[in-house]
Amino acid sequence: MGKEVSESCVDSLLTEMVASYCDRFYANKSELAARRIEAIGYQVGHQLSERYTMERPRFTDHLEAIKFICKDFWSEVFKKQIDNLKTNHRGTFVLQDNRFRWLAHMSVDPSLENGGASQDPSDAGESKAAQATSMHLYFPCGIIRGALSNLGIPCAVSAEVSNLPACSFVVRIKA
Amino acid sequence: MIVCVAVVGHQNNPLYIQSFTEADDALKLHHIVHCSLDVIDERVNNPRKSGPMLNETFLGLLYPTENYKVYGYLTNTKVKFILVTTDLDVRDADVRNFFRRFHAAYVDAVSNPFHVPGKKITSRTFAERVSNIVKSFGFSSG
Numbered sequence: 264m265g266k267e268v269s270e271s272c273v274d275s276l277l278t279e280m281v282a283s284y285c286d287r288f289y290a291n292k293s294e295l296a297a298r299r300i301e302a303i304g305y306q307v308g309h310q311l312s313e314r315y316t317m318e319r320p321r322f323t324d325h326l327e328a329i330k331f332i333c334k335d336f337w338s339e340v341f342k343k344q345i346d347n348l349k350t351n352h353r354g355t356f357v358l359q360d361n362r363f364r365w366l367a368h369m370s371v372d373p374s375l376e377n378g379g380a381s382q383d384p385s386d387a388g389e390s391k392a393a394q395a396t397s398m399h400l401y402f403p404c405g406i407i408r409g410a411l412s413n414l415g416i417p418c419a420v421s422a423e424v425s426n427l428p429a430c431s432f433v434v435r436i437k438a
Numbered sequence: 439m440i441v442c443v444a445v446v447g448h449q450n451n452p453l454y455i456q457s458f459t460e461a462d463d464a465l466k467l468h469h470i471v472h473c474s475l476d477v478i479d480e481r482v483n484n485p486r487k488s489g490p491m492l493n494e495t496f497l498g499l500l501y502p503t504e505n506y507k508v509y510g511y512l513t514n515t516k517v518k519f520i521l522v523t524t525d526l527d528v529r530d531a532d533v534r535n536f537f538r539r540f541h542a543a544y545v546d547a548v549s550n551p552f553h554v555p556g557k558k559i560t561s562r563t564f565a566e567r568v569s570n571i572v573k574s575f576g577f578s579s580g
Contacts, residue, residue: 310549316514317541321493413515415448 274368281398293394297401304405305412312410315339325436328414329356336410354436358407362428365399369427396424407432440523440536440572441506442467445544447556448516450475454559458572471520474500474508478518481510495541496534511537519544523575536575543567 281300289296315336322328333345337360347359400422408420411434418436425431445454457467477500497510500520507528511519519540521533547553547564 306551306555309555313513313515313548314545317545318538319495319514321495321512321514323493415516 270364274365277365277399277402280402285398293398297398300398300401301405301408304402305409306405307402308406308409308411309413310409311340311406312336312413316414322414325354325416326350328411328416329358329434331414332407332410333358340406354438356434356436357431358434359431360429363403363430365403366396366424366430367428369396369399393424396427397422400424400430404432407434411436439525440521440575442471442520442522443540443568443572444471444518444520445559446471446475446518446520449556451556452558453517453556454564454568456565456568458569467522470503470506470508470522474510474520475518477501477508478510478512478520482512496537498530509533509537511541513541517544532575536571539571540568543571 280303284296284299285293289299316331319331322331329348329350333348337343337345341360341364343360343362343364345358346361347357349357349359404420404422408418411418411420416436418434420435421433423431423433439458441459442455442457444452444456447453455468455471457464459467478497481497481500495511495513497512500508500510502508506522506524507526509521509523509528511521513519519537521536521540543564544559546567547559547561548555550561553559553561
């Protein structure tokens with residue numbers, strides 16, 4: 264039997280976690296905050312991958328594991344699959360989600376957008392907004408890294424936001 | 439009767455090992471478990487080409503000794519489960535069913551946020567669940 268989770272609760276929890284780490288525990292040390300949030304994601308991914316790989320045969324290669332992340336793992340966590348997977352066949356994979364659930368209800372704070380109005384209005388606002396969204400992506404990055412590490416694939420994961428609900432995760436497998 | 443079950447981590451570190459005998463033969467059983475790790479390695483690195491399921495988690499009978507039968511199971515996350523039993527006519531389906539339930543118990547145990555990955559499983563709930571699964575081994579055919 265599937266268990267249900269309130270989406271707005273998860274959204275609020277994620278937002279609150281990012282806010283706590285960025286503004287309270289590690290105010291002005293965004294690097295450290297990012298690492299802490301990523302570490303929480305890592306543990307979550309580690310545990311989830313254990314559960315979701317239960318009744319399936321072992322993976323033979325990296326591509327199979329990545330496909331598992333794109334399809335089954337993503338469906339379990341986000342109720343949808345990754346929209347596009349690209350690879351250079353040398354250990355780098357780009358997973359693109361056109362409507363990433365945790366960014367879907369996110370809007371950019373208008374005060375941020377107007378913040379740099381005096382000089383270069385679009386630039387300053389956009390970079391601040393991009394920073395704010397990217398802080399929210401360390402958690403899912405950690406989840407992917409945790410899941411893959413648990414499957415025996417050490418890797419580094421980073422995220423890029425193009426236009427808001429869409430984002431892509433770049434997985435670099437360590438040789 | 440199941441005399442010993444063990445969980446071994448991906449670096450061959452013991453995560454949980456429990457014997458279910460009255461006699462003082464824990465050391466002997468641990469030795470059997472230890473030996474079976476090599477057999478698992480061999481199975482995984484040189485899979486038999488004819489095998490129906492190449493990468494199945496259930497590894498089947500690892501090796502029979504004079505008194506025991508040893509079965510193995512390897513998860514996707516390279517965690518090994520080992521079962522030592524004294525029953526000589528064991529049905530494969532029973533063993534599969536055992537490992538499936540054991541795996542579920544293991545997953546629940548490691549999903550505990552207070553469990554440190556790679557450390558021994560000390561949860562009492564897990565121990566109780568395992569002993570229940572061990573007791574019901576062979577009776578449930580579903």
